[in-house]
Amino acid sequence: MALFDCVCEAESGHARALAYETAHGAFRTPMFMPVGTSATVKGVTAGQLRDLQSQVVLANTYHLSLRPGADVVEAAGGVHAFAHYDGPMLTDSGGFQVFSLADTVKLDADGLTFRSIYDGAKVRWTPEENMRIQEQLGADIAMQLDQCAPYPAERAFVARAVDLSADWARRCLAAHTRPDQTLFGIVQGGMHLDLRLRSVEALREIEKESLIRGGRRFGGFGIGGYSVGESHEVMFETLGQVARALPKDRPRYLMGVGNPTTLVRAVREGVDMFDCVLPTRTARMGTAFSSTGRMNLRNAKYTRDFGPLDPACTCPTCQNHSRAYLRHLVKQNEMLGGILLSLHNLHYLLDLMRRAREAVLAGAYEDFYEEWMASPAARDY
Numbered sequence: 001m002a003l004f005d006c007v008c009e010a011e012s013g014h015a016r017a018l019a020y021e022t023a024h025g026a027f028r029t030p031m032f033m034p035v036g037t038s039a040t041v042k043g044v045t046a047g048q049l050r051d052l053q054s055q056v057v058l059a060n061t062y063h064l065s066l067r068p069g070a071d072v073v074e075a076a077g078g079v080h081a082f083a084h085y086d087g088p089m090l091t092d093s094g095g096f097q098v099f100s101l102a103d104t105v106k107l108d109a110d111g112l113t114f115r116s117i118y119d120g121a122k123v124r125w126t127p128e129e130n131m132r133i134q135e136q137l138g139a140d141i142a143m144q145l146d147q148c149a150p151y152p153a154e155r156a157f158v159a160r161a162v163d164l165s166a167d168w169a170r171r172c173l174a175a176h177t178r179p180d181q182t183l184f185g186i187v188q189g190g191m192h193l194d195l196r197l198r199s200v201e202a203l204r205e206i207e208k209e210s211l212i213r214g215g216r217r218f219g220g221f222g223i224g225g226y227s228v229g230e231s232h233e234v235m236f237e238t239l240g241q242v243a244r245a246l247p248k249d250r251p252r253y254l255m256g257v258g259n260p261t262t263l264v265r266a267v268r269e270g271v272d273m274f275d276c277v278l279p280t281r282t283a284r285m286g287t288a289f290s291s292t293g294r295m296n297l298r299n300a301k302y303t304r305d306f307g308p309l310d311p312a313c314t315c316p317t318c319q320n321h322s323r324a325y326l327r328h329l330v331k332q333n334e335m336l337g338g339i340l341l342s343l344h345n346l347h348y349l350l351d352l353m354r355r356a357r358e359a360v361l362a363g364a365y366e367d368f369y370e371e372w373m374a375s376p377a378a379r380d381y
Contacts, residue, residue, distance in 0.1 A: 012365035062094025078138030166202035182219025240269035279345035293379035315347035
């Protein structure tokens with residue numbers, strides 16, 4: 001395949017199995033992406049990620065641009081060389097982080113100004129500057145700068161965020177020129193279906209205008225603004241229609257979502273890619289995904305439980321360590337506890353999406369979905 005070609009290898013209902021070519025190899029969907037915010041997945045080495053058969057790893061423009069600085073990462077040879085990860089990588093624009101610090105951000109027609117969480121320094125971003133930074137970082141996939149509305153929010157506020165994100169998408173696409181990196185547009189619109197479909201249509205029109213001028217197209221599309229405090233059921237009221245309104249010939253990426261059952265349900269609606277800090281963050285708190293639902297390793301019932309964490313799991317943690325030992329590590333606040341549970345939780349989601357892909361390729365995703373929803377593993381909220 002040529003660079004950034006996307007091939008749909010199979011469909012099963014709305015679920016899809018894609019292959020997508022990047023400068024650092026192809027990835028296949030459905031797929032979960034571990035989050036390495038500061039060019040590291042907390043407690044997990046690049047070698048361990050490869051052993052887990054991770055595909056794309058996510059890093060964050062906001063954090064890397066502030067520390068160590070995009071110029072440092074560029075001087076190291078880009079984020080791949082800096083992190084010693086040779087697979088595909090994606091950088092989020094950092095917009096979510098900026099707008100989550102609403103008391104420090106000032107928005108105007110041209111861009112935004114905010115203060116660094118590290119030293120309080122004033123930072124100015126325009127869509128063009130954000131693209132310049134992401135091109136310096138050098139991930140395979142860059143994300144447009146956008147405004148993610150909080151939940152709940154007034155409809156008028158969400159509508160303005162949709163229009164601003166569309167304007168910034170146009171400017172990002174025009175400014176983005178690095179040939180070995182592609183740019184994803186992002187859908188916003190809160191929980192309002194009409195605003196989300198308006199956002200989708202704006203991205204389609206922006207791309208059409210760019211191509212007429214001899215410019216580039218979006219390499220794929222993020223679906224942002226979900227998992228910001230709403231219930232899972234509220235998200236699924238609109239997610240499927242939004243995903244399927246996007247072009248069929250490129251990936252659809254649901255941003256910031258990592259519950260196993262949410263992934264299984266979203267694939268059924270036509271979503272291809274996911275990322276979230278959930279598997280590693282909950283691991284550091286002593287929580288594990290499992291075939292019987294979430295497990296809190298702080299629970300006293302595991303004190304003398306010398307069986308594997310999850311007998312159905314083939315990860316190194318489950319193959320080598322008991323629930324009793326993992327509970328001991330967690331209770332003692334030993335860093336190894338969080339590391340071992342992070343490896344397990346990441347393996348769990350990566351393997352879940354691998355099995356989802358196999359079901360799509362077999363034309364049996366609905367059977368896979370129904371089996372999952374009937375299993376105790378689905379109790380993961």
